[in-house]
Amino acid sequence: MLKSDAFKDKIVLVTGGRSGIGFQIAKDFLQLGANVIICSRKEDKLKIAAEELSTYGELSYQACDIRKTEDVQELAQMIKEKYQRLDILVNNAGGQFPALAEYISDKGWNAVINNNLNGTFLMIREMANAFFIPQKQGVIVNITAEVYRGFPGMAHTGAARAGVENLTKSLAMEWSDFNIRINCVAPGIIESSGLDNYPPQIQDMFEEAQKAIPLKRFGRVEDVSNAVLFLASPMAAYVTGISLIVDGAQHLGFDKMGLARVLKSFIS
Numbered sequence: 001m002l003k004s005d006a007f008k009d010k011i012v013l014v015t016g017g018r019s020g021i022g023f024q025i026a027k028d029f030l031q032l033g034a035n036v037i038i039c040s041r042k043e044d045k046l047k048i049a050a051e052e053l054s055t056y057g058e059l060s061y062q063a064c065d066i067r068k069t070e071d072v073q074e075l076a077q078m079i080k081e082k083y084q085r086l087d088i089l090v091n092n093a094g095g096q097f098p099a100l101a102e103y104i105s106d107k108g109w110n111a112v113i114n115n116n117l118n119g120t121f122l123m124i125r126e127m128a129n130a131f132f133i134p135q136k137q138g139v140i141v142n143i144t145a146e147v148y149r150g151f152p153g154m155a156h157t158g159a160a161r162a163g164v165e166n167l168t169k170s171l172a173m174e175w176s177d178f179n180i181r182i183n184c185v186a187p188g189i190i191e192s193s194g195l196d197n198y199p200p201q202i203q204d205m206f207e208e209a210q211k212a213i214p215l216k217r218f219g220r221v222e223d224v225s226n227a228v229l230f231l232a233s234p235m236a237a238y239v240t241g242i243s244l245i246v247d248g249a250q251h252l253g254f255d256k257m258g259l260a261r262v263l264k265s266f267i268s
């Protein structure tokens with residue numbers, strides 16, 4: 001367990017912090033003494049989450065689509081005016097939809113690549129230029145997904161997340177001069193609001209899927225948040241450029257074709 005003041009006075013930005021995994025990460029940082037900023041697209045839902053989170057500590061929020069340069073620059077400006085610096089960036093915002101690759105349209109492919117790869121890069125570049133590079137200090141944690149053996153049934157997100165993993169390695173090298181550490185947390189299937197987006201036929205398979213995971217359960221939002229806290233903390237001072245898989249060993253022993261098979265059964 002980290003001490004209750006482990007992140008005292010640290011300024012932490014959590015993208016997609018209004019729900020699910022991001023909400024838990026924001027809550028945990030607040031409870032460990034940080035000042036937290038959350039952002040996401042839907043301002044009404046963001047405001048409701050912000051009200052709840054502010055009961056745990058100093059919380060700010062701003063609507064921001066991570067795919068829009070202007071939104072991201074305005075967010076950086078707000079943080080500069082309010083806090084004068086940023087210590088930790090958690091790139092958690094993202095998402096995709098299940099689809100067999102042959103049916104993914106240009107628009108669908110681009111939407112997922114934009115959200116998960118381009119949006120993450122944009123946020124990293126803008127926050128590095130505004131804060132981490134001039135400060136000569138910063139920590140970045142990217143939430144990706146477990147894509148060790150690809151992601152059949154969601155090939156677009158597999159490609160985007162692998163892109164973020166590789167970007168992370170490049171930046172760990174390039175930005176070591178600026179004392180910036182950057183890592184990924186790659187979750188398996190996590191019981192969170194995110195799973196509500198999946199159609200009932202897929203949700204019906206979840207109980208069976210849990211039994212097939214070596215640790216016999218889906219992950220919890222706390223499992224992912226704990227990995228983020230570790231990578232963001234001084235305990236990981238010598239860790240940069242890695243992907244920490246948080247998946248109950250799903251990447252080693254789970255039938256990855258299950259989702260694609262269910263999708264094929266919709267068509268036949």
Ligand SMILES: CCCCCCCCCCC/C=C/C(=O)SCCNC(=O)CCNC(=O)[C@H](O)C(C)(C)COP(=O)(O)OP(=O)(O)OC[C@H]1O[C@@H](n2cnc3c(N)ncnc32)[C@H](O)[C@@H]1OP(=O)(O)O
Binds near residue numbers: 094105108188198206
């Ligand atoms: C046997 C079973 C085994 C168990 C298997 C378990 C599988 C679970 C795996 C769990 C791992 C990962 C989990 C998560 O990541 S949970 C978090 C999920 N949250 C979300 O995904 C958020 C919801 N998703 C989105 O918001 C969108 O998908 C998107 C990311 C693309 C949003 O972008 P945007 O708002 O720009 O996109 P649009 O809605 O305008 O759509 C653009 C085009 O994209 C195509 N599209 C979008 N949604 C769908 C869909 N549901 N099905 C098919 N195609 C879709 C489409 O072309 C859109 O354009 P059009 O609307 O003009 O057609």
Ligand SMILES: NC(=O)C1=CN([C@@H]2O[C@H](COP(=O)(O)OP(=O)(O)OC[C@H]3O[C@@H](n4cnc5c(N)ncnc54)[C@H](OP(=O)(O)O)[C@@H]3O)[C@@H](O)[C@H]2O)C=CC1
Binds near residue numbers: 016017046065188194
């Ligand atoms: N749950 C799971 O099993 C897994 C989840 N993940 C990843 O973990 C992250 C969190 O997922 P989870 O909490 O489960 O799902 P949620 O759908 O609950 O969270 C996604 C969050 O991202 C925000 N978001 C999405 N797109 C954008 C955007 N363009 N700009 C700003 N904010 C955005 C959403 O808010 P808003 O709609 O207001 O923009 C929402 O708060 C996602 O990247 C997800 O893909 C990875 C592997 C497994």
